[in-house]
Amino acid sequence: MRNLQLPGxxxxxxxxxxxxxxxxxxxxxxxxxLKSGGNAMDAAVAACAVQCVVxxxxxxxxxxxxxxxxxxxxxxxxxxxxxxRAPAAASIDWYQEHGISKIEVDTPHAVTVxxxxxxxxxxxxxxxxxxxxxxxxxxxxxxxxxxxxSSRVHTDFVNSEALLRASENGAEIFLPxxxxxxxxxxxxxxxLAATLQKIADHGREVFYTGEVxxxxxxxLQSKGGLHTxxxxxxxxxxxxxxxSTEFRGYQVHECPPNGQGVIxxxxxxxxSGIELDSADPITVxxxxxxxxACRLAYAARSIYLADPDxxxxxxxxxxxxxxAARIREAIDxxxxxxxxxxxxxxxxxxxxxxxxVDKDRNCCSFINTxxxxxxxxxxxxxxxxxxxxxxxxxxxxxxxxxxxxxxxxPLHTIIPGMVTKENRVVMPFGxxxxxxxxxxxxxxxxxxxxxxxxxxxAMDYPRTMVDPFTGDVEVEAGVPEEITEKxxxxxxxxxxxxxxxxxxxxxxxxxxxxxxTAGSDPRKDGCAIGx
Numbered sequence: 001m002r003n004l005q006l007p008g009x010x011x012x013x014x015x016x017x018x019x020x021x022x023x024x025x026x027x028x029x030x031x032x033x034l035k036s037g038g039n040a041m042d043a044a045v046a047a048c049a050v051q052c053v054v055x056x057x058x059x060x061x062x063x064x065x066x067x068x069x070x071x072x073x074x075x076x077x078x079x080x081x082x083x084x085r086a087p088a089a090a091s092i093d094w095y096q097e098h099g100i101s102k103i104e105v106d107t108p109h110a111v112t113v114x115x116x117x118x119x120x121x122x123x124x125x126x127x128x129x130x131x132x133x134x135x136x137x138x139x140x141x142x143x144x145x146x147x148x149x150s151s152r153v154h155t156d157f158v159n160s161e162a163l164l165r166a167s168e169n170g171a172e173i174f175l176p177x178x179x180x181x182x183x184x185x186x187x188x189x190x191x192l193a194a195t196l197q198k199i200a201d202h203g204r205e206v207f208y209t210g211e212v213x214x215x216x217x218x219x220l221q222s223k224g225g226l227h228t229x230x231x232x233x234x235x236x237x238x239x240x241x242x243x244s245t246e247f248r249g250y251q252v253h254e255c256p257p258n259g260q261g262v263i264x265x266x267x268x269x270x271x272s273g274i275e276l277d278s279a280d281p282i283t284v285x286x287x288x289x290x291x292x293a294c295r296l297a298y299a300a301r302s303i304y305l306a307d308p309d310x311x312x313x314x315x316x317x318x319x320x321x322x323x324a325a326r327i328r329e330a331i332d333x334x335x336x337x338x339x340x341x342x343x344x345x346x347x348x349x350x351x352x353x354x355x356x357v358d359k360d361r362n363c364c365s366f367i368n369t370x371x372x373x374x375x376x377x378x379x380x381x382x383x384x385x386x387x388x389x390x391x392x393x394x395x396x397x398x399x400x401x402x403x404x405x406x407x408x409x410p411l412h413t414i415i416p417g418m419v420t421k422e423n424r425v426v427m428p429f430g431x432x433x434x435x436x437x438x439x440x441x442x443x444x445x446x447x448x449x450x451x452x453x454x455x456x457x458a459m460d461y462p463r464t465m466v467d468p469f470t471g472d473v474e475v476e477a478g479v480p481e482e483i484t485e486k487x488x489x490x491x492x493x494x495x496x497x498x499x500x501x502x503x504x505x506x507x508x509x510x511x512x513x514x515x516x517t518a519g520s521d522p523r524k525d526g527c528a529i530g531x
């Protein structure tokens with residue numbers, strides 16, 4: 001339990017149902033759906049749609065989605081991969097012939113076919129109780145009638161201002177009167193409201209074969225993109241088989257590749273064999289061990305992770321005890337090492353995560369993203385759809401498993417999580433923050449299960465992260481300077497984190513007491529609400 005005399009927030013405890021997200025309007029929308037008879041899937045989709053309006057720098061209907069779902073709290077977890085694919089015409093030969101050696105954020109080549117609307121449609125149709133049209137209602141209202149800019153959202157606007165100014169359509173929508181909207185200022189997205197209303201009225205087809213698809217494809221082609229209407233018509237997310245590992249007597253479930261959930265599980269396997277050095281997770285030995293595990297696990301990510309429909313991804317080997325042991329043995333307890341391989345992947349930080357548990361203990365772990373802040377910055381002119389930049393997740397190295405190819409999905413970072421024990425879900429959870437997410441799953445779970453922090457404290461504690469591109473280490477302000485200095489002596493190149501590292505939400509289920517306990521990350525604007 002936290003010290004109540006110090007600033008902070010307590011976990012939220014409720015008996016019936018709970019939702020937690022990174023924006024209060026999103027969480028409230030989820031609770032409203034639950035109270036009106038919807039289930040956890042309905043509530044998560046409604047909440048996500050709201051966030052696609054009120055957190056436009058982090059997510060949008062021009063992005064992608066992954067989901068883990070449990071019916072009634074069973075450990076038979078349903079996993080859905082709603083990540084989009086490269087255009088059919090994309091090939092490494094085409095990029096080489098056109099002198100493109102890197103996929104830049106603000107180009108049409110960064111845009112993959114959005115998977116979110118298809119994912120929402122399938123998930124609600126298969127597992128929800130309400131129609132997609134009804135669930136889009138709150139988002140439509142906020143886009144049409146306006147919503148106030150919150151503190152973290154304002155910061156995200158500021159960080160993406162240059163990208164937005166360079167975008168003719170993006171500047172018009174997101175820089176009203178030529179300025180970043182102030183905290184508390186009302187903001188409107190009438191084009192997006194109209195698009196959401198069309199989807200509500202006519203379903204997913206208007207987005208993938210109708211006028212919205214035409215608007216997006218015409219715009220991307222005008223910029224030199226390879227996208228076609230056939231690419232959009234072929235868009236379809238997939239149910240996939242979740243992967244898992246045992247950690248401290250619990251089973252931790254993730255979506256399989258092309259997402260990096262396998263790396264989160266690898267990190268748990270590595271850390272599970274390292275003895276705790278104290279009752280506090282913020283010690284020089286513990287942080288050193290975590291950071292070195294991160295360097296080596298992310299090197300494996302760079303080598304192996306890709307779309308398994310196009311490349312062999314040795315998931316079973318990566319999750320083996322032998323693989324984790326080899327990495328653990330490679331950690332020098334006294335010295336940091338440089339990243340062992342070149343990493344040909346983009347930096348990114350923007351995503352939203354939502355978790356919901358309903359009165360019947362259906363559990364939803366849901367994540368949606370446009371990749372970098374405001375995605376590619378490209379906004380379809382008639383529909384107001386911000387287009388993601390997931391194509392940056394591809395490599396342009398012909399020898400890479402993750403090399404771009406037609407109809408291929410890129411390496412994905414967004415990873416919903418679910419924890420089970422004794423055949424029941426005990427916690428849907430997720431961590432935001434681009435590269436941090438796999439490492440963040442490990443940090444959150446070990447602080448909760450190894451160190452006994454409560455669900456909110458496990459999020460509140462200061463974070464660290466290795467930049468997998470440079471080997472530099474970012475440290476949040478809460479890490480004592482004495483520990484930071486000792487890490488420097490071990491060879492870590494330390495700098496103060498320029499932005500909060502990631503975000504997170506989680507809901508713990510106490511089956512015996514019938515109580516739900518939730519946390520919501522203070523690095524975001526959101527909250528947990530239940531009843």
